[in-house]
Amino acid sequence: MRARTRLAVGALGALTAAGLLTGCGEAGSSGTAAPEQGSSGAGCAPVAGDQLVVLTDDKKLQNTDNVIPAISAKAATPPLVAALDKVSAALDTAKLIELNRAVDVDRKTPQVAAKEFADANGLGQVDKGPGGQVTVGAANFSESQTIAELYKIALTSAGYQVKVQTIGSRELYEPALEKGEIQVVPEYAATMAEFLNTKANGKDAEPVSSPELDKTVAALKAAGDKVGISFGQASQAQDQNAFAVTRAFADKYQVATLSDLAAKCSGKATVLAGPPECPQRPKCQAGLVQVYDFRAGSFSSLDAGGPQTKNALKTGVASVGLVFSSDAALAAS
Template structure:
């Protein structure tokens, strides 16, 4: 599993306010594994069930913010070139989380290059531009953050624009603190972004670290807040895709089938004595263990701390009932 966005998802500026606190395997205490019932919840203890396939449980109460993939564009470039954003929007309109998972699997697990995975996707989705001359004589620089999903998304944008006749350069620039000033200045033209994370990044830059969050689980509201903040930052945005890369919680498919659960609410209502696997800071993060207990009333009796890349394996091996994952991780592909 990749660790590409743990700093973006677990430490989104202005949203996750508590400092990280180290956990340790079993730091949540609780059930000793004998397990007939959960004393705190009065629910039957559901032991972990090992299995090869993970399934994300639906966040039906909106614990996580709407981190939809969205093209962020230099505002002046978008004004000067009315063909640019509609071409980027064609990527957004085609993309959902399951397709993003498949793209990440192609690159991170099947070891295709980002360019090859993007080319196959564009062909399968029929995303080649209808007018191959719309961008003739126009140069575009697309920035990518330094993790593979961002590189793949940048290649999607680049290849669609090239099919319209643009001359496109893709640059891997690093983290948001590095590439955002370049996007604002026009040194780069477009960057694939994440709605909630960027909204909170801009929010704290404008209003300070203690600013009230503007992102939520509602995509429309989050993008509206992002758009307003972008206006003063020299940014505009294309359409948000249905694809989201955000914190999510997964169980094995075998566990979900055995207990007939598909949502976090159903898990909380069905099972007690849950063992949660997560990164060391999870017990202090409002989008991690506290969110599960406060928002869902989930009965977590044991927390196990793992490096992010090992959480999924802990759940697959039956060491934990449920684990924190990224919703677009390629290993979630069925």
């Protein structure tokens, strides 16, 4: 569903320290790795269940990928920004999950899901601006398209003539935003900050995003200022990497946070599922080792927050898996 690159499975960077990934093992015929050295505990065997819950990232492994409007500086007038900020103020992660569920599970169109949300959250009541033509760009996944429709509703209410155009990847729409060919795009704070950072400073540039939202947004705005892109208010809605278990697993082992998982479930029976690059990535297994000292007994190479990982959790093949924090599959949790 998602086309954008995730920080959580991004470049390894500084976490290639010797010994960090010791014992990850080679993939076997089952797609799982051998147990990590040092995982001497019993661990927590998978528990099947239909409901998935995200474990709280209490030590802030992940950076802050909050939804935020990106605006061409040429179009960033106070009335336009204020209309977009009203959308940000109405969004949090739970509401974003429900929006995604409406589209991805209930099969409503992004337009219908956005209108229902806008009606329920007063997005049609926005102070009038000077009007004019506005093109809202969207990436080629449903969440971006739904948020773009929310922006359209708020901007239309403010007196603008708005169209939504699905453009594709960030590599395509970001230059159009710089040039003012499109005026607004839904963005994600940490991912966009690193995109602009590496575009300006090279792929090995020191990261500028942070687990602290204010720091990430400050770095994002500084990078945007250099290329003619402004940003509105960051919402409380986050779409970032997270680690999920089944509700049944959480109840059986009494785990609610990643610290709980590390304390109770490091050991041979625990199976971590994620994309093939997860063991080497600083926001995936490598980060779990460094930040939480969580050591799974084995790793199952599947996908990044996709159907394979979620199915492995629900069917009792994996104990914990990498998901996205706004996934519609979490709505019933």
